[in-house]
Amino acid sequence: MTRRKRSAGTESKEVISKKTKKVKILTDLPGVGPVTAEKLREAGYSSLEAIAIASPQELAEATGISPSIAQKIIAAAREALDLGFKTADKVYEERLRVGRITTGSRNLDRLLGGGVETKTITEFYGEFGTGKTQICHQLCVNVQLPKDKGGLEGKALYIDCEGTFRPERIMDMAKAVGLDPKQTLRNIIYARAYNSDHQMLLAEQARDLIEEHNIKLIVVDSVTGHFRAEYPGREALAERQQKLNRHLHTLVRLADAYDLAVVVTNQVMARPDVFWGDAVMAVGGHILAHVPGARVYLRKLKGNKRVARLVDSPYLPESEAIFAITEEGIRDA
Numbered sequence: 001m002t003r004r005k006r007s008a009g010t011e012s013k014e015v016i017s018k019k020t021k022k023v024k025i026l027t028d029l030p031g032v033g034p035v036t037a038e039k040l041r042e043a044g045y046s047s048l049e050a051i052a053i054a055s056p057q058e059l060a061e062a063t064g065i066s067p068s069i070a071q072k073i074i075a076a077a078r079e080a081l082d083l084g085f086k087t088a089d090k091v092y093e094e095r096l097r098v099g100r101i102t103t104g105s106r107n108l109d110r111l112l113g114g115g116v117e118t119k120t121i122t123e124f125y126g127e128f129g130t131g132k133t134q135i136c137h138q139l140c141v142n143v144q145l146p147k148d149k150g151g152l153e154g155k156a157l158y159i160d161c162e163g164t165f166r167p168e169r170i171m172d173m174a175k176a177v178g179l180d181p182k183q184t185l186r187n188i189i190y191a192r193a194y195n196s197d198h199q200m201l202l203a204e205q206a207r208d209l210i211e212e213h214n215i216k217l218i219v220v221d222s223v224t225g226h227f228r229a230e231y232p233g234r235e236a237l238a239e240r241q242q243k244l245n246r247h248l249h250t251l252v253r254l255a256d257a258y259d260l261a262v263v264v265t266n267q268v269m270a271r272p273d274v275f276w277g278d279a280v281m282a283v284g285g286h287i288l289a290h291v292p293g294a295r296v297y298l299r300k301l302k303g304n305k306r307v308a309r310l311v312d313s314p315y316l317p318e319s320e321a322i323f324a325i326t327e328e329g330i331r332d333a
């Protein structure tokens with residue numbers, strides 16, 4: 001009896017998660033009739049994941065439903081996806097399932113606990129020429145590798161805020177790891193962000209692409225450049241930080257909901273105290289202060305060698321690793 005009941009429970013839950021995955025079944029959510037479902041779909045909320053990570057305001061604005069109903073819809077979507085309270089052993093299981101992308105350098109991978117993680121943001125920050133963009137390129141290649149080679153067999157989405165993306169470099173790196181260069185380029189979806197609003201919009205639009213393609217990595221290089229240029233000085237600091245936080249939260253939610261890695265870069269000066277002269281952007285530019293994630297500070301050594309320092313990791317010890325930027329890409333020094 002108990003057994004039957006339990007299996008029936010499991011079964012119905014499976015049916016829910018399968019059925020409600022796509023549009024049609026949005027009508028299963030409380031307060032969602034065919035008209036609202038259509039509005040949701042038109043606004044880009046075509047799956048439970050998309051709804052679960054939305055804010056009530058966002059959803060209300062997009063569809064014209066009241067914020068309180070929006071809140072109920074979101075809560076139901078979260079419940080269906082099991083995003084509420086859970087026991088710690090389940091959290092542990094989920095931690096074991098977190099994906100990792102190799103950086104190409106074993107030392108750097110070790111520093112990061114096995115590579116760049118999914119479900120979170122990793123920030124690479126440092127002065128010009130420290131290898132931030134090179135690491136981004138390498139990860140776009142490596143995410144495509146088979147799992148036993150340190151990849152996630154997925155595609156990358158590249159938001160280029162500085163115009164420094166180089167397909168030729170991708171092709172070189174692809175050849176070096178035995179991937180077909182042209183195919184590797186086809187698996188990278190690219191957009192140039194022309195200002196901070198555009199950058200934020202691209203991140204919001206990413207959701208649709210993630211669902212359509214198997215995106216396992218989102219790169220934003222650099223995440224701070226536009227914000228800095230558009231909101232200079234002390235007076236604009238609060239507004240800048242507020243917008244940047246919103247942007248980062250969009251990215252964090254994508255990482256979490258779709259089990260993908262988000263990598264952002266942030267150029268900082270060697271003497272941040274002098275350059276910034278403010279508390280929020282203190283040493284190294286504290287952009288991830290309010291979002292979970294790993295922060296990696298890069299410095300130049302002689303020649304092509306670089307040193308990476310893990311800062312503020314939620315669970316890894318603070319330590320350093322040396323790597324090199326070679327013809328083949330990021331490698332151990």
Ligand code: GTP
Pocket residue numbers: 126127128129130131132133134135164169267325326327328
């Ligand atoms: P900013 O964006 O200016 O803040 O710098 P960054 O941290 O993004 O630096 P980037 O990743 O562009 O690293 C530049 C370094 O990578 C330079 O020192 C170059 O020597 C090296 N590099 C760039 N392209 C190549 C290449 O094709 N081959 C090799 N061997 N090295 C390269």
Ligand code: MG
Pocket residue numbers: 132133134164221
């Ligand atoms: Mg760069």
